[in-house]
Structure formats: C-alpha cells, structure tokens
Amino acid sequence: GAVVSQHPSWVICKSGTSVKIECRSLDFQATTMFWYRQFPKQSLMLMATSNEGSKATYEQGVEKDKFLINHASLTLSTLTVTSAHPEDSSFYICSASPLAGGYNEQFFGPGTRLTVL
C-alpha cells in the first residue's frame, strides 16, 4: 500500500516553456502533498505544502507565481513550472500524506527529472 506515482518521470523542454508534473496517490487519499526539489549532490529541499482544496503554502524563497501548485482532488496534485529556465533543471519529488495536521508519514513518488535547455 501507500503508492505514489509521478508523471512524467523525465522531461526535456526549451527555455521559456511551461512544464506540468503530476503526483498521484494510487491507493490512499492524500489530504496533504509536498513538493521537493533536489539539485545534484544536494539534499531534498521542501518547496511547498498543499492541502486538498486550499492554496499551497510555499517555503521561503520559492516563487509561488513560478511554481504553480494545484491540489484539486484527494489523489492528485500538480506542479507547473512556468517559463522554465535552465536553472530550474532539477529532480522534482512529491510526497503524499493521508491526513492533515500533526505528524503523518510521507510517502514519496519516484521523482521527475526536468532538464531545461
């Protein structure tokens, strides 16, 4: 149980285009989803937390207008990187948690590798 999928697993795009990444919880309802970014040889950095039906909470330094997050259902959250640039190239990983509030285990998706040319 507790499977999280991401699509696509990798994407290559031209600078200036927008890229949408989907995160789905396959066998549970994810009230809360998290989006992380990992640059080479660095750790996972939390970008934002989203709760189903409400606006995402972004971490300091993460531009909410550039990284659009939509958590419209209990099994799907999307991250759209708008007007992507080469510095946005990274490994984007989502995680999902079955409950909101308090501590709950996070289940990680397999990640999406974005390369912006």
Added chain:
Amino acid sequence: RKEVEQDPGPFNVPEGATVAFNCTYSNSASQSFFWYRQDCRKEPKLLMSVYSSGNEDGRFTAQLNRASQYISLLIRDSKLSDSATYLCVVVNSGTYKYIFGTGTRLKVLA
C-alpha cells in the same frame, strides 16, 4: 549552521565491514527521526525510523542521542547492494515538516 548536518563522504568500505554514520540536528524540539536510503537518480526510500531506545532491523541499527542532538546509523556486514546515499531526516514539532540532511554516500567495494 544547517538544521541537519551529515558528513557527505564518500565512505568506501570493503564488503563485510561495519560502517557508522552520524547526523546532527540543531532544533532541540525535533520530535521524529528517520534514515532514508537514496539510490542514484531515484526517490528516497524509508530505511528505518529512529527511536529513543535505539532500534535494530537486521544488519542496521539506529540510535538517537537527544542530549547531544545526533542520530546514528550502523551497518554491519556491508553488502555491495548497500552502496547508496543515506539521508537523515528530522521532523520538527509544530511544523511537522521533513528536514533532510545532505546525505552520506556509501560505497561498498568488492
């Protein structure tokens, strides 16, 4: 100072060796601790939780020292398949966010 710190390594050890990693954290209010394993270009996978009393899972032993604010991971009888990056995760009370360390890279050599 980073909130969670790890020695990046790499730790190169022969098969069968015992190796230990430490991870220090700065927030004394941290409430939960984990070790994750991450293979190259893959997502992190939960290896084990870390409990105050220490816990063991096969060849892996995790310990928590709240007074000194560090957690440790001991791997006995290292296998080639243990080669990976080991990430320390600390969960802060209040925010419940996962704070990842930068990871310690382990290479087990034949």
